[in-house]
Amino acid sequence: MGIVVGAGANALPAHQAIGFHFDHPTRGRGLHPGKPLTGAAPIRDAVSSHRVRTGVDLLDVTQAIWQMGFNAVLRDKSAIRILGDPVLRTPCKAVDEFDKRLSKLVDEMFDIMYKARGVGLAANQIGVGLRLFVYDCPDGEGADNKGYLINPELVINEGEDVTEPEGCLSVPGHYFDTVRASSTTLSGVDLHGNQVSVSGKGYFARCLQHELDHLNGTVYIDRLAGDERRRALRAIRAAAPSKPSLGKSSSPFGL
16 A cells, blocks of 8 residues: 555555655565555645745645655655665664564564565665565575575675676665676574574575675665666666755755
């Protein structure tokens, strides 16, 4: 379910009005979680509120709608953080408390990942700065791999380097050719603090490397270079909606 602007047959999905949507080439498309926003009253309230806070009498309604959607995402603890949020650039801290709260967090992350139609999700993508990610991803031979890893560390990347399109729930709607090792092994612990390791090949290896990057404060576009990086930055800038501000142009993507 996404934020909806308008009512009845004229309702406009939030991913069209605001620009937030999450999709994956093999898992279809889903909208970010959020409360329904219907009717004209919320729009009027947002414009009025902005006028009271800033003294600005004229505010483009489209920008007001975007701001409401952006704020709703930031307030919703289950919303996936979008590129530009500082939490995505901050290395995560090691988990040191293994209790029921941690188990609940893992369950919530799986729910959010499935709603977003993703195959992997790192904790900082929902604003939690802990070294933890979940996954449900096919490998190079088509077998499904489902699990989680706490306090993961790289053991080895091996095999040939493979360049394939890669996407990210925090950079919605974009896919860029990214170089990854064809095989990888990570070590970590489970919910009880027991040592475990996870190995993957093909697409699953790509997933593991992608999620480990997140926990180190790296987004996959940081690994792009040359023409592909320039193409990615142009595409992301072009897709970014204009955020309302006082005399300044700002992008939620931070680029």
